[in-house]
Amino acid sequence: MHTDKHLRxxxxxxxxxxxxxxxAALAAADPGPGVDPALSAAVAAPERSAPFVAxxxxxxxxxxxxxxxxxxRMSVVELWPGTGYWTEILGPxxxxxxxxxxxxxxxxxxxxxxxVARWSARVExxxxxxxxxxxxxxxxxGQYDIAPPxxxxxxxxxxxxxxxxxxxxxxxxxxxCYKALKPGGILGIEDHRARNDQPQDPKAExxxxxxxxxxxxxxxxxxxxxxxxEINANVKDTKNWPEGVWTLPPRLALKDKDRERYQxxxxxxxxxxxxxxxxx
Numbered sequence: 001m002h003t004d005k006h007l008r009x010x011x012x013x014x015x016x017x018x019x020x021x022x023x024a025a026l027a028a029a030d031p032g033p034g035v036d037p038a039l040s041a042a043v044a045a046p047e048r049s050a051p052f053v054a055x056x057x058x059x060x061x062x063x064x065x066x067x068x069x070x071x072x073r074m075s076v077v078e079l080w081p082g083t084g085y086w087t088e089i090l091g092p093x094x095x096x097x098x099x100x101x102x103x104x105x106x107x108x109x110x111x112x113x114x115x116v117a118r119w120s121a122r123v124e125x126x127x128x129x130x131x132x133x134x135x136x137x138x139x140x141x142g143q144y145d146i147a148p149p150x151x152x153x154x155x156x157x158x159x160x161x162x163x164x165x166x167x168x169x170x171x172x173x174x175x176x177c178y179k180a181l182k183p184g185g186i187l188g189i190e191d192h193r194a195r196n197d198q199p200q201d202p203k204a205e206x207x208x209x210x211x212x213x214x215x216x217x218x219x220x221x222x223x224x225x226x227x228x229x230e231i232n233a234n235v236k237d238t239k240n241w242p243e244g245v246w247t248l249p250p251r252l253a254l255k256d257k258d259r260e261r262y263q264x265x266x267x268x269x270x271x272x273x274x275x276x277x278x279x280x
Contacts, residue, residue: 068188074153095131106139144176162204174221207245223275237269
């Protein structure tokens with residue numbers, strides 16, 4: 001009888017611990033803020049380019065934009081849009097009620113960047129669903145008016161901070177973000193996360209930026225750090241590749257050499273950081 005009593009107590013204790021463990025697991029699996037159905041629809045749109053859709057498993061666009069607090073009535077600035085991965089989502093999502101600025105890289109002495117040309121062609125090809133996109137510029141020798149001062153609710157940039165560091169104008173770019181945002185407005189930054197056990201190369205020539213370094217740069221510009229998301233973390237990325245971050249997909253700088261190995265690793269380990277311009 002004594003043994004049965006202890007057995008019943010043990011079973012009850014295990015059940016309670018199991019319930020607590022299950023609740024903790026559910027909490028750990030919670031991706032964060034809910035995703036707007038309209039944003040989910042923009043991500044799922046059949047008009048999106050197939051190569052971009054293929055990268056969604058690494059980039060988690062709906063979850064990341066939700067983490068930044070994107071809403072359909074916002075005034076949003078996207079910096080250096082590449083060939084349009086995020087534009088194909090943000091343009092249609094903001095078309096009806098929001099305002100959308102895209103700050104393109106300043107032209108090089110040799111003319112328009114190939115990426116900008118491809119972005120322009122993609123936007124033109126999907127003009128009917130994109131809405132109005134106001135084009136501005138960001139970069140030397142002095143193009144830093146990315147939107148009217150104090151007008152933006154949200155400024156976002158994806159995997160560009162290392163380029164600005166290499167070009168020596170990261171401080172100027174972050175100052176432009178601060179100037180464009182309303183008091184209380186949000187800055188969202190994604191980039192390739194460097195190792196913490198190595199000093200940061202100020203030029204970020206391997207494409208990686210330490211998370212603490214990025215936070216310090218934004219704070220230097222006047223921003224408050226709000227939080228970080230691990231939505232784009234990749235523990236397989238050891239960050240010691242022969243051609244830097246570009247060794248990994250999607251660039252695969254070594255082409256066919258060890259291609260399967262790098263494809264199995266996937267895209268780089270990326271931090272996702274959220275900052276706020278202090279309210280008045």
